[in-house]
Amino acid sequence: MTPEQDPGEPHDLNQLAAFVEGRLAPEERRSVERHLTGCESCRAALAAWSRGAPESSFARSRTALPIWLGAAAAVALAAWIANRVASVRPGSIPPGPEPTTATATGAPAMAPAPPAAPSSTDQSEAPAAKEPEPLGVKRGGERRIAGKSFRLVSGVWIDEAYDATSLMPVTDVADPAVRDKVLSEEPRLRPFQKLGQRFVVVLGGRVYRFTLSEGSP
Amino acid sequence: MSSGGPAAASTARHLSEILDRASTSVRFRFALDRNAFALRVAEVLSNYAPAIADRARLLASLALDDLYLATACANGEEKAWQEVESAHFPFIRDFALRCARRDPPAGDVAETVIAELWERGKIRQFAGRSSLRTWLGAVVAHTAVNALKRSERTVSLEGEEQATPVGASPGPADEVLARALSEAAARAIGTLDSSDKLLLLFYYEQEMTLEQMERVLGKSKATLSRRLERVRGRLRSWIERHAGRSRADDIDLGRVTLDLARALSAREGAPESVSNSRGGLD
Numbered sequence: 001m002t003p004e005q006d007p008g009e010p011h012d013l014n015q016l017a018a019f020v021e022g023r024l025a026p027e028e029r030r031s032v033e034r035h036l037t038g039c040e041s042c043r044a045a046l047a048a049w050s051r052g053a054p055e056s057s058f059a060r061s062r063t064a065l066p067i068w069l070g071a072a073a074a075v076a077l078a079a080w081i082a083n084r085v086a087s088v089r090p091g092s093i094p095p096g097p098e099p100t101t102a103t104a105t106g107a108p109a110m111a112p113a114p115p116a117a118p119s120s121t122d123q124s125e126a127p128a129a130k131e132p133e134p135l136g137v138k139r140g141g142e143r144r145i146a147g148k149s150f151r152l153v154s155g156v157w158i159d160e161a162y163d164a165t166s167l168m169p170v171t172d173v174a175d176p177a178v179r180d181k182v183l184s185e186e187p188r189l190r191p192f193q194k195l196g197q198r199f200v201v202v203l204g205g206r207v208y209r210f211t212l213s214e215g216s217p
Numbered sequence: 218m219s220s221g222g223p224a225a226a227s228t229a230r231h232l233s234e235i236l237d238r239a240s241t242s243v244r245f246r247f248a249l250d251r252n253a254f255a256l257r258v259a260e261v262l263s264n265y266a267p268a269i270a271d272r273a274r275l276l277a278s279l280a281l282d283d284l285y286l287a288t289a290c291a292n293g294e295e296k297a298w299q300e301v302e303s304a305h306f307p308f309i310r311d312f313a314l315r316c317a318r319r320d321p322p323a324g325d326v327a328e329t330v331i332a333e334l335w336e337r338g339k340i341r342q343f344a345g346r347s348s349l350r351t352w353l354g355a356v357v358a359h360t361a362v363n364a365l366k367r368s369e370r371t372v373s374l375e376g377e378e379q380a381t382p383v384g385a386s387p388g389p390a391d392e393v394l395a396r397a398l399s400e401a402a403a404r405a406i407g408t409l410d411s412s413d414k415l416l417l418l419f420y421y422e423q424e425m426t427l428e429q430m431e432r433v434l435g436k437s438k439a440t441l442s443r444r445l446e447r448v449r450g451r452l453r454s455w456i457e458r459h460a461g462r463s464r465a466d467d468i469d470l471g472r473v474t475l476d477l478a479r480a481l482s483a484r485e486g487a488p489e490s491v492s493n494s495r496g497g498l499d
Binding site: 011013014015016017018019020021022023025030033034036037040041042043044045046047048049050051052053 | 265271274275278312313315316342343344345346347348351352354355356357358359361362363366411412414415418419422423424425429430432433435
């Protein structure tokens, strides 16, 4: 495989780890799949890895966030989480607000990776099937407010319309004073306050990231 | 600026973008400063995304805080090592217990990994493509597999009896049929795309459960189960077309012990003959 590896080691464990975390771009994922079909050693390593993976999520740590959010969103969320849980032991996931809808399911024992690179054959699959949450991402549920759908990811409600790769302008709302100002300028954001202190919503071609601390008024 | 002007400007933009990302996702808590870390990130980007156009996406996907921690460790920063030791060494030992078989002992695997991280500077190889924890899991898993291979080679050299494939040693007529069916199955498998081949390899060769495959492939058990069924159906159809229906009926793919790796590597271009495929067919 590639670059950052032991000279005597033909397999790039960085790529294997990124593979199981669903972080690879489709082309690179296919490349790793091709490698895996011809490399018994890497297949055995992944099989061993799957035995070692505990029931609780660890593979997708707090820095590994779902691809469906878009890579940039993942970075933004990772940054947010890093800021919020700086004092928390690495690998742990901060608790999020409890969802209030019936779809809330709580954290899965071991949620699998996101649909990072569906094969061509996936297109023909019967629609089953809600795709499971990525590993380590605390799944809390879904909510619908003011015509928008939100999913709870690692304690943050994310607007399903959010696509960070679209490079929309972002307004960060991290303290109550900014929040009040933003709400006065954009009253359509008010209904989403029901989501609590931490949510990402797309409105009027702009992304609003609310990342207030739990104790904020 | 004539020589290298555009390249220098591009590099400067690049580093600026890295610093921008890092400033929001990295806790700069060690002596390793932003500029030095940005150079390490640039190195990773250059290694994994030779095309400049791919770098923004790759940058966005990196676990930068973990990469910062690993880079500080690689630079010999004691505080960084302390963080790794307290946050990840117990995980390494625990993970080794779960993923290693009895032989080699899990403790040996864990201590080997820890020693390599520390003494051989293996942590320098972490590139932030995943969380540090998942990468460490992959290192432990690979170490366990390699140790197992070494121990198997030792056992073999000591002359222990080789395992006989299940379903082998039938009578001569059965053997011919089994071999023909095995070859047909191997050729059919060769028609599948990589992801379907991988599915079969994990399921039959590695004997992974759907739950384990779910962890690795990131698809739900239900999806994987349907895909397996569909691939099996496709193989059966192929064999029916090419080897006749009666033969297809004889194949229970769930019991076939195919030498899939050999058959598949033949399709991937390695010199190979499918005739060596083992045939636990019934």
